[in-house]
Amino acid sequence: MLDTESIQKEYNELLEKLSDPELVSNWEKMEELSKKKSYLEKIIEKQKEIKETENQIQENKTILKNQEDSELFTLAESENSQLEEREKILKKEFEKLIGGEDTGAEPNSIIVEIRSGAGGDEASLFVGDLFKMYSKYAFLQDWKEKILDSHPTELNGFKQIIFQLKGNNVFSKMKFEAGVHRVQRIPETEKSGRIHTSTVSVAVLVAPKKTQIKINPSDLKIDVYKSSGPGGQNVNKRMTAIRITHIPTGVVVASQNERNQLQNKENAMSILEARLLEKREKDKEEKIRGKRKTQIGDAKRAEKIRTYNFPQDRITDHRIKKNWSNIQEIMEGKLDKMIETLRKELE
Numbered sequence: 001m002l003d004t005e006s007i008q009k010e011y012n013e014l015l016e017k018l019s020d021p022e023l024v025s026n027w028e029k030m031e032e033l034s035k036k037k038s039y040l041e042k043i044i045e046k047q048k049e050i051k052e053t054e055n056q057i058q059e060n061k062t063i064l065k066n067q068e069d070s071e072l073f074t075l076a077e078s079e080n081s082q083l084e085e086r087e088k089i090l091k092k093e094f095e096k097l098i099g100g101e102d103t104g105a106e107p108n109s110i111i112v113e114i115r116s117g118a119g120g121d122e123a124s125l126f127v128g129d130l131f132k133m134y135s136k137y138a139f140l141q142d143w144k145e146k147i148l149d150s151h152p153t154e155l156n157g158f159k160q161i162i163f164q165l166k167g168n169n170v171f172s173k174m175k176f177e178a179g180v181h182r183v184q185r186i187p188e189t190e191k192s193g194r195i196h197t198s199t200v201s202v203a204v205l206v207a208p209k210k211t212q213i214k215i216n217p218s219d220l221k222i223d224v225y226k227s228s229g230p231g232g233q234n235v236n237k238r239m240t241a242i243r244i245t246h247i248p249t250g251v252v253v254a255s256q257n258e259r260n261q262l263q264n265k266e267n268a269m270s271i272l273e274a275r276l277l278e279k280r281e282k283d284k285e286e287k288i289r290g291k292r293k294t295q296i297g298d299a300k301r302a303e304k305i306r307t308y309n310f311p312q313d314r315i316t317d318h319r320i321k322k323n324w325s326n327i328q329e330i331m332e333g334k335l336d337k338m339i340e341t342l343r344k345e346l347e
Contacts, residue, residue: 004047011040031108031166038168039097046094053087107171109207111148111274115160117180119198122187124157126200126308129331130181131161134174136333143167148267149255151228155189162271164207171206176319176342178204179305186311195311199304205274213273213280221245222265227256244268251275320345 014037017023023030060080064073114130116123138145144166151159165174181200186193223243241256242264253275255267307316308327315324317338322345324330324338 004044007040007043007047011037011044014040034168035108043094043097046090046097050087050090050094053083053090057083057087107206108168109164109166110171110174111162111164111205111207111271112174112177113160113162113203113205114158115201116158117199117201119183119196121153121155121157121189122183122185122196123198123200124153124159125155125187126181126183126198127158127161128156129183130200130202131158131163133331133333133335134165134177135163137335138165138167138333140333141167141170141173143170146267147257148271149253150257164270166207171204172343173339174204176339176346177202182304182307184307184309184311205278207270208273208277213276215246215269215273215276219247221247224261240264242268244272246272246276249276249279251279317342 014033018030018033018037023033057080060076060083063076064080112134114127116127119126135145146164146166148162148164150161153159179202181202182197183200184195184197187196190196221244223245224239225241225243226239227241240259240261241254242261243252243254244265245252251272253268253271255264255271258264258267305317305319307318309316310327313325313327315327315330315338316322320342322341326334330338
């Protein structure tokens with residue numbers, strides 16, 4: 001067993017470092033310390049569980065020595081047998097922890113891309129609605145959010161929006177959002193009261209660590225241009241928007257949200273790195289399993305994972321064939337029940 005006092009001391013020192021206000025400006029360091037904190041918390045909690053179980057076993061042994069009532073003796077003996085089995089399980093879990101098999105290594109940074117599909121303006125509006133839903137969910141989860149690129153429309157929707165989320169369990173909670181989301185409702189612009197069906201595609205990409213993806217600068221073609229707003233008009237007189245083409249793969253990314261080239265370039269590189277990592281993982285899978293469809297397909301109505309039916313106040317996830325009501329509450333970011341059900345059913 002590791003020294004409890006030394007682990008607790010290391011944990012307390014880590015808390016002091018994380019409380020440093022200057023750390024906010026250093027995301028990479030904060031991520032590293034937060035991951036370590038999460039790992040130490042798991043160790044401390046497991047040590048506590050083992051200690052409590054050992055104490056219960058010793059208490060029961062004391063009772064067994066002095067117990068004359070045969071019925072109570074049998075009950076205590078049975079309970080001790082269960083506790084000893086639990087102790088074995090806890091110690092195995094602890095060994096996995098200190099052996100590095102569970103170090104909190106799950107990706108804690110993702111890039112989410114939401115694009116309009118079939119449905120014109122209504123699809124673009126729903127892109128905005130989904131973005132707001134995920135933003136509110138991220139706030140409730142205490143995740144950090146950063147918009148990397150967006151293309152707004154005149155009706156306050158988006159043709160597409162790409163943003164980064166960082167925080168604990170972000171990938172495990174968001175990974176099942178990838179796919180085509182279908183919405184059925186009466187658009188605000190619809191005068192006859194007819195229900196429209198539109199689609200929006202969502203991609204969830206792991207944001208790679210610096211060491212995972214190495215890009216040769218000579219493999220990049222970088223173009224600069226003026227940022228455009230709704231309707232395509234220029235919203236910035238200076239050439240601040242950035243488009244990057246990765247020549248070996250043909251992957252093209254862009255960013256125009258920030259007011260200077262450097263920030264837009266950093267955003268575009270974050271998107272490029274995530275897409276190249278996804279491409280590398282897909283290439284590996286294709287070699288093993290053969291060709292497969294991408295997670296978002298081409299956003300046709302049939303390739304749906306979820307339907308949001310506003311007139312019937314119902315959300316249906318077609319992968320697990322389950323429905324949820326209170327659609328407005330869910331659109332306000334109350335996704336916990338839905339996401340936890342998906343994790344239980346699909347993991």
